[in-house]
Amino acid sequence: xxxxxxxxxxxxxxxxxxxxxxxxxxxxxxxxxxxxxxxxxxxxxxxxxxxxxxxxxxxxxxxxxxxxxxxxxxxxxxxxxxxxxxxxxxxxxxxxxxxxxxxxxxxxxxxxxxxxxxxxxxxxxxxxxxxxxxxxxxxxxxxxxxxxxxxxxxxxxxxxxxxxxxxxxxxxxxxxxxxxxxxxxxxxxxxxxxxxxxxxxxxxxxxxxxxxxxxxxxxxxxxxxxxxxxxxxxxxxxxxxxxxxxxxxxxxxxxxxxxxxxxxxxxxxxxxxxxxxxxxxxxxxxxxxxxxxxxxxxxxxxxxxxxxxxxxxxxxxxxxxxxxxxxxxxxxxxxxxxxxxxxxxxxxxxxxxxxxxxxxxxxxxxxxxxxxxxxxxxxxxxxxxxxxxxxxxxxxxxxxxxxxxxxxxxxxxxxxxxxxxxxxxxxxxxxxxxxxxxxxxxxxxxxxxxxxxxxxxxxxxxxxxxxxxxxxxxxxxxxxxxxxxxxxxxxxxxxxxxxxxxxxxxxxxxxxxxxxxxxxxxxxxxxxxxxxxxxxxxxxxxxxxxxxxxxxxxxxxxxxxxxxxxxxxxxxxxxxxxxxxxxxxxxxxxxx
Amino acid sequence: xxxxxxxxxxxxxxxxxxxxxxxxxxxxxxxxxxxxxxxxxxxxxxxxxxxxxxxxxxxxxxxxxxxxxxxxxxxxxxxxxxxxxxxxxxxxxxxxxxxxxxxxxxxxxxxxxxxxxxxxxxxxxxxxxxxxxxxxxxxxxxxxxxxxxxxxxxxxxxxxxxxxxxxxxxxxxxxx
Ligand SMILES: Cc1cc2nc3c(=O)[nH]c(=O)nc-3n(C[C@H](O)[C@H](O)[C@H](O)COP(=O)(O)O)c2cc1C
Ligand code: SF4
Ligand code: SF4
Ligand code: FES
Numbered sequence: 001x002x003x004x005x006x007x008x009x010x011x012x013x014x015x016x017x018x019x020x021x022x023x024x025x026x027x028x029x030x031x032x033x034x035x036x037x038x039x040x041x042x043x044x045x046x047x048x049x050x051x052x053x054x055x056x057x058x059x060x061x062x063x064x065x066x067x068x069x070x071x072x073x074x075x076x077x078x079x080x081x082x083x084x085x086x087x088x089x090x091x092x093x094x095x096x097x098x099x100x101x102x103x104x105x106x107x108x109x110x111x112x113x114x115x116x117x118x119x120x121x122x123x124x125x126x127x128x129x130x131x132x133x134x135x136x137x138x139x140x141x142x143x144x145x146x147x148x149x150x151x152x153x154x155x156x157x158x159x160x161x162x163x164x165x166x167x168x169x170x171x172x173x174x175x176x177x178x179x180x181x182x183x184x185x186x187x188x189x190x191x192x193x194x195x196x197x198x199x200x201x202x203x204x205x206x207x208x209x210x211x212x213x214x215x216x217x218x219x220x221x222x223x224x225x226x227x228x229x230x231x232x233x234x235x236x237x238x239x240x241x242x243x244x245x246x247x248x249x250x251x252x253x254x255x256x257x258x259x260x261x262x263x264x265x266x267x268x269x270x271x272x273x274x275x276x277x278x279x280x281x282x283x284x285x286x287x288x289x290x291x292x293x294x295x296x297x298x299x300x301x302x303x304x305x306x307x308x309x310x311x312x313x314x315x316x317x318x319x320x321x322x323x324x325x326x327x328x329x330x331x332x333x334x335x336x337x338x339x340x341x342x343x344x345x346x347x348x349x350x351x352x353x354x355x356x357x358x359x360x361x362x363x364x365x366x367x368x369x370x371x372x373x374x375x376x377x378x379x380x381x382x383x384x385x386x387x388x389x390x391x392x393x394x395x396x397x398x399x400x401x402x403x404x405x406x407x408x409x410x411x412x413x414x415x416x417x418x419x420x421x422x423x424x425x426x427x428x429x430x431x432x433x434x435x436x437x438x439x440x441x442x443x444x445x446x447x448x449x450x451x452x453x454x455x456x457x458x459x460x461x462x463x464x465x466x467x468x469x470x471x472x473x474x475x476x477x478x479x480x481x482x483x484x485x486x487x488x489x490x491x492x493x494x495x496x497x498x499x500x501x502x503x504x505x506x507x508x509x510x511x512x513x514x515x516x517x518x519x520x521x522x523x524x525x526x527x528x529x530x531x532x533x534x535x536x537x538x539x540x541x542x543x544x545x546x547x548x549x550x551x552x553x554x555x556x557x558x559x560x561x562x563x564x565x566x567x568x569x570x571x572x573x574x575x576x577x578x579x580x581x582x583x584x585x586x587x588x589x590x591x592x
Numbered sequence: 593x594x595x596x597x598x599x600x601x602x603x604x605x606x607x608x609x610x611x612x613x614x615x616x617x618x619x620x621x622x623x624x625x626x627x628x629x630x631x632x633x634x635x636x637x638x639x640x641x642x643x644x645x646x647x648x649x650x651x652x653x654x655x656x657x658x659x660x661x662x663x664x665x666x667x668x669x670x671x672x673x674x675x676x677x678x679x680x681x682x683x684x685x686x687x688x689x690x691x692x693x694x695x696x697x698x699x700x701x702x703x704x705x706x707x708x709x710x711x712x713x714x715x716x717x718x719x720x721x722x723x724x725x726x727x728x729x730x731x732x733x734x735x736x737x738x739x740x741x742x743x744x745x746x747x748x749x750x751x752x753x754x755x756x757x758x759x760x761x762x763x764x765x766x767x768x
Pocket of ligand 2: 449
């Protein structure tokens with residue numbers, strides 16, 4: 001073995017950024033014996049904004065490189081193999097050099113993501129070497145009863161990370177209480193919130209942590225069968241889960257009399273979703289696993305009493321489960337050291353949108369939104385002004401910049417009208433139109449409503465129509481009130497969480513950005529300059545060189561002017577497409 | 593519930609008799625016969641084979657596995673994944689999740705519509721591309737994102753989008 005090891009981050013995000021090519025190049029360089037190094041792969045470490053990432057371990061010193069292309073890879077290998085020194089300008093993280101990116105890590109505590117981007121997720125021994133399956137061994141060796149396991153989880157204060165925030169230990173207790181010869185544990189890996197990818201990263205980066213969490217949950221509630229319900233859009237996660245399941249079976253972590261615990265039998269299989277947001281809801285998910293249309297049903301009976309195939313069933317989110325082995329291994333007290341009084345531990349957020357450092361962060365509950373956006377996230381792209389963050393996706397809401405001292409814990413976030421959600425945090429700047437955002441989410445929920453409840457099915461459609469009208473300049477006096485009224489009716493008249501929370505994006509934007517709604521309705525103006533129909537494009541005579549580019553590109557020939565003379569847009573014919581604006585090389589077109 | 597799909601069913605009826613090799617389906621049906629809760633995997637497998645769920649496959653699944661045709665339609669039209677029309681060789685999925693929306697995914701779809709001369713959900717005349725919108729590909733930090741086949745492309749711009757299409761077209765030409 002050579003003393004230098006190069007580890008390429010091959011999560012979906014890394015691959016999309018070109019990490020596959022870098023990995024191929026690395027293997028080629030090794031094969032042709034240009035460099036004496038060894039190659040390995042890992043998954044996403046969270047610095048998605050610096051993908052492709054390559055970690056070099058040189059004499060036990062680790063350097064993480066970002067933005068690595070094939071040629072940069074060669075440059076790095078050259079330096080390490082010849083001088084055993086890093087190429088500092090590309091280093092994004094290392095104990096041995098300071099980098100501009102160090103703030104990204106300050107304040108992060110990795111519990112759920114403890115192995116992501118560190119181990120090779122396709123090699124079970126790497127998980128074991130980091131203490132993986134120790135929690136399960138601990139249960140077997142100390143002969144912990146299921147009550148003790150449940151007690152430990154209750155003491156840790158862990159709450160469901162899928163959005164609801166229900167105490168996990170309590171949920172297990174209910175499932176345990178219902179006697180049955182067949183019980184199910186289901187891992188909810190549907191990750192429906194568009195704009196969130198915590199669960200994908202976990203499944204791709206550390207599938208065994210989720211599986212071990214499921215095994216422990218199964219032991220606690222007495223389940224003998226497990227299902228992972230995974231989005232079909234996550235092919236890599238499914239591949240890695242399948243590999244991990246096979247390895248776990250081979251090593252006896254799954255199967256009969258697991259770890260020598262008499263009568264503890266469990267197998268887990270994967271069920272691929274088929275693209276329906278509502279299937280993230282527990283009862284809809286169960287219907288979908290049973291091969292039906294994924295329609296929610298009335299609760300009670302809760303799944304803990306009557307779930308999959310009418311048997312007691314416990315459903316937990318991916319991130320919830322990934323925390324479990326850590327808690328059992330290190331103890332509830334250790335976990336509860338982090339967080340706030342009512343929200344213990346850490347939470348993973350997918351930081352996206354107009355942010356400089358987009359990626360995955362795991363922070364202790366209680367950190368302020370300001371710190372997440374400006375410290376870890378490095379602030380807003382292109383020096384623009386921070387306007388709001390969206391938490392909780394289609395079920396959540398916007399928290400405005402003025403409330404950025406809000407801390408992330410379940411109660412503080414709820415107090416703003418948003419919800420903690422599963423961890424999607426989309427950052428918006430001054431160019432994001434809040435009415436358009438509300439329209440975007442209603443468009444989503446309207447399409448995804450299963451159609452069972454009238455208010456959810458028709459009400460969201462009505463709201464979408466009104467919002468679309470407003471963004472197209474056809475808003476009327478009284479529209480805001482109508483939206484509020486519909487919101488209340490939809491919340492009250494819907495059976496499941498989808499309908500009950502669908503109005504949240506509208507309500508929170510009205511609450512904090514009412515002036516934007518009013519500008520659209522009364523002044524026919526979009527303050528964020530986003531809504532095409534409300535914009536006016538005009539040529540600034542002093543700047544125009546008469547190059548004709550705009551006139552040539554205008555799809556409706558609304559621009560007049562001779563070559564080398566000042567051009568002019570006929571407002572009556574202009575369709576506000578913005579083509580001229582994007583084509584003019586002389587900044588001679590203004591928009592207002 | 594996607595209303596658009598009802599129109600697709602109508603289309604389907606009109607083009608009855610599209611020729612497919614139904615034998616390809618038999619091993620799949622054999623595998624799942626008598627297994628409870630296997631309808632969705634069966635349909636997913638069918639779509640893997642044909643790229644969509646052809647009418648003949650509906651009839652075959654109904655006959656061999658004993659599902660009512662109406663409940664098959666019910667399930668197929670409920671889930672966004674299932675298609676009732678043949679698709680092009682390359683399926684382009686443009687992400688319209690929140691992060692991509694904020695980073696102007698609309699523009700990417702417009703560019704593709706323009707370049708390929710199709711609307712959202714349609715297939716090009718040469719049957720090379722089908723353009724679709726999806727809700728989030730899980731690569732949000734690289735928004736705007738699209739996926740063609742198994743390949744994901746991030747941080748799209750007008751230029752890079754056009755270039756990707758051009759390259760696929762060129763490599764297809766070379767194959768001919
Ligand atoms: C419309 C809707 C969609 C949901 N989508 C998801 C999802 O994608 N992933 C998830 O873990 N939970 C989702 N949930 C929450 C689940 O119903 C459930 O509360 C959760 O999986 C329980 O696990 P936890 O207690 O570990 O959070 C959704 C709920 C609703 C109402
Ligand atoms: S609230 Fe909406 S999604 Fe939920 S059951 Fe009713 S119609 Fe279906
Ligand atoms: S593109 Fe710009 S500079 Fe050229 S004619 Fe149009 S407005 Fe004038
Ligand atoms: S929002 Fe486009 S990849 Fe997630």
